[in-house]
Amino acid sequence: MTSRASKCPECASRELNLDDKRGEYVCDDCGLVIESDIIDTGPEWRNFQETNDASRVGMPENPMFHDKGKGTTFEWKEGTSGKSRGQFYRMNRYQNQARVRTSVDRNLVGALQTLKKVASTLGIGNQTMARAAEIYRKAVEARLIQGRSNDSMIAAAIYTATRIAGTPRTLAEISQHSRVGQKEIGRCYRFMVKELKIRVPPPHPRDYVEKICSELELPAMSSGKAVELLGLLDEVEFSNGRNPIAVAAGAIYVASIMTGHKRIQREIAEVANVTEVTIRSGYREIVKILNIELE
DNA sequence: AAGACGAAAGTGGTTGA
DNA sequence: TCAACAACTTTCGTCTT
Numbered sequence: 068m069t070s071r072a073s074k075c076p077e078c079a080s081r082e083l084n085l086d087d088k089r090g091e092y093v094c095d096d097c098g099l100v101i102e103s104d105i106i107d108t109g110p111e112w113r114n115f116q117e118t119n120d121a122s123r124v125g126m127p128e129n130p131m132f133h134d135k136g137k138g139t140t141f142e143w144k145e146g147t148s149g150k151s152r153g154q155f156y157r158m159n160r161y162q163n164q165a166r167v168r169t170s171v172d173r174n175l176v177g178a179l180q181t182l183k184k185v186a187s188t189l190g191i192g193n194q195t196m197a198r199a200a201e202i203y204r205k206a207v208e209a210r211l212i213q214g215r216s217n218d219s220m221i222a223a224a225i226y227t228a229t230r231i232a233g234t235p236r237t238l239a240e241i242s243q244h245s246r247v248g249q250k251e252i253g254r255c256y257r258f259m260v261k262e263l264k265i266r267v268p269p270p271h272p273r274d275y276v277e278k279i280c281s282e283l284e285l286p287a288m289s290s291g292k293a294v295e296l297l298g299l300l301d302e303v304e305f306s307n308g309r310n311p312i313a314v315a316a317g318a319i320y321v322a323s324i325m326t327g328h329k330r331i332q333r334e335i336a337e338v339a340n341v342t343e344v345t346i347r348s349g350y351r352e353i354v355k356i357l358n359i360e361l362e
Numbered sequence: 363a364a365g366a367c368g369a370a371a372g373t374g375g376t377t378g379a
Numbered sequence: 380t381c382a383a384c385a386a387c388t389t390t391c392g393t394c395t396t
Binding site: 344 | 388
């Protein structure tokens with residue numbers, strides 16, 4: 068049984084949504100702000116935008132650089148004389164030494180490279196990658212890395228970021244691309260989320276529909292139908308305690324038949340990484356609950 | 363032959379005493 | 380800490396088209 072940790076303490080609703088700009092979780096039903104100041108992904112130049120004070124506040128921070136892109140580099144152009152070239156070289160070197168001085172920064176330099184590599188082989192977008200970097204930075208700053216390997220914490224940060232972004236990757240997927248075992252990633256994830264007080268919404272079957280459907284080359288009509296079915300299933304809390312991927316797979320099977328683009332159970336089972344048996348029992352329950360006649 | 367079906371036994375994680 | 384438990388997997392023989 069999968070536990071559903073995040074519930075609204077006020078009205079017990081499970082509809083908690085992340086307000087990206089404000090870094091808050093808000094209950095859809097009663098509007099209660101569950102926790103604030105989680106991760107601020109908004110631009111850092113609000114001072115300039117929100118007031119008429121035109122003071123210069125610098126570029127938005129880029130979490131993919133260990134110093135968030137704030138460092139200075141000195142450049143020379145073709146034709147600069149040998150003497151000043153040497154000067155520029157020294158200036159850059161001092162500057163770089165200064166930038167990488169603290170232990171946090173030293174850790175971050177290598178880690179962000181690894182993070183980028185792992186995330187891009189997983190096909191994770193820049194937004195989510197940046198969020199993972201931000202989470203990882205917080206973990207380093209909170210001294211959570213000691214006793215754990217960098218790589219496993221990087222993997223955990225990526226896992227967390229994809230879940231928050233609503234495009235969750237499985238532990239197995241991340242494990243495959245990162246040389247860290249699933250269990251280890253899971254352990255680090257739980258530890259990190261707890262220590263940094265990050266609220267991660269439970270994954271919804273809907274989050275997996277796009278990915279599975281596109282791998283099956285199903286048209287938007289079918290994925291739309293699947294999402295629609297999942298919406299109806301929500302009303303009876305069908306997916307409670309179930310593997311959301313399995314639920315999504317079952318709904319997609321039904322939707323593929325209903326929309327005339329049938330995919331066989333084995334195909335769906337393969338891309339969703341569940342067994343045919345699971346899809347079978349899932350979809351049988353779905354058609355029963357929703358009173359759907361197939362064929 | 364391909365696809366769907368479901369029984370039986372086993373696994374790993376959660377729950378509640 | 381441990382047993383009970385639901386969901387899920389693996390395996391495999393059977394039914395349907």
